[in-house]
Amino acid sequence: MTAETGAPDPQEAASHPVTGLDEVVHQRVRLGILTIAHEARRAEFGYLRTQLDLTAGNLSKHLSVLEAAGLIEVEKGYAGKRGRTWITLTAAGDTALADEIARLKLLIARVETTDTLEGR
Amino acid sequence: MTTDSVPAGGDPRRLLSEVRGLARRVRVDQRVTWFALLVLATVTFVGIPFDWYFLVLRCVGDDAGCQFSRQGVLYYWPPALLLAYAAIAACYVRVARARGLGARVLPYALTGVALTVLFTAAWVAARLYFPSHPQTAPLPYWVLVLDRLVAPWGTIGVALLVLARLERNVALLVFTLGYLTVALVPIDFGWHWQGQDGTVFLPQQIINGTVLLLGAIGFALAGRRRR
Numbered sequence: 001m002t003a004e005t006g007a008p009d010p011q012e013a014a015s016h017p018v019t020g021l022d023e024v025v026h027q028r029v030r031l032g033i034l035t036i037a038h039e040a041r042r043a044e045f046g047y048l049r050t051q052l053d054l055t056a057g058n059l060s061k062h063l064s065v066l067e068a069a070g071l072i073e074v075e076k077g078y079a080g081k082r083g084r085t086w087i088t089l090t091a092a093g094d095t096a097l098a099d100e101i102a103r104l105k106l107l108i109a110r111v112e113t114t115d116t117l118e119g120r
Numbered sequence: 121m122t123t124d125s126v127p128a129g130g131d132p133r134r135l136l137s138e139v140r141g142l143a144r145r146v147r148v149d150q151r152v153t154w155f156a157l158l159v160l161a162t163v164t165f166v167g168i169p170f171d172w173y174f175l176v177l178r179c180v181g182d183d184a185g186c187q188f189s190r191q192g193v194l195y196y197w198p199p200a201l202l203l204a205y206a207a208i209a210a211c212y213v214r215v216a217r218a219r220g221l222g223a224r225v226l227p228y229a230l231t232g233v234a235l236t237v238l239f240t241a242a243w244v245a246a247r248l249y250f251p252s253h254p255q256t257a258p259l260p261y262w263v264l265v266l267d268r269l270v271a272p273w274g275t276i277g278v279a280l281l282v283l284a285r286l287e288r289n290v291a292l293l294v295f296t297l298g299y300l301t302v303a304l305v306p307i308d309f310g311w312h313w314q315g316q317d318g319t320v321f322l323p324q325q326i327i328n329g330t331v332l333l334l335g336a337i338g339f340a341l342a343g344r345r346r347r
Binding site: 035101111 | 217220
């Protein structure tokens, strides 16, 4: 914002962290899935369901969105007679997660700066 | 967690805190620290009779000091450490898989293997060098510390530092620093029996093994309480 006119500064608007947020990743459950898959190298469907406190159907929907975006790979297999689904982060998913976290940190920094300026 | 989309102006602090919380929980679920310490304690205790039995000691006079060759260390420790790291890696992978996760133990196992190779090379080199270059004066203190660092008990500690980093495990880091202090600084209560200097290296190994065993028990109890 410019101090004189109150009109939005196009440069500032373009560089604002909110504008760069990826709608696929910027969602609490999907961000949670990516985080777990990143930390765990690979995560099982049941583990994700328990940690994120979701129904199987709900989790499946989010996994489909992430898989369609190329951020995760879904691999189905068996452990004994039990079917198991493993989720692995792709390189694009890794980058998307890092970008999202960087933007969130930037957003926090912006909010704190704005709060400080308004407090003066 | 809810399935609601995060609004663009949502609370990024809360979101980041949730991400960090999830990451922490995954790391905790991947840990089998007690097993790693138990294996290393077992390997240490089993190695004690090897060191004692194969110790070659040559004492010249009453005050002239003794020359020794710890052949048992070279016979026992390289294969024992390699087997230990393989067992630890296999257990980590198995437990993590059973919990629905992947494991991040490979860098630890590889560090352990690399340090085992380093220790073996250093001890073989020392064994070739010292017989033809007998020491008339005591070795400098830093050489002795370096010697303990590349010895099996020291390399166990260095590799555990890598595991603590991989697991982001502060408790393991603190434990390992304590263990390394014990392993690198000689503790001598004058326990060895008179006239049986072949036992001179045993107390330190008993202490190292006991510290590792106590660590294994402590981490097992802490893990049990957490679940």
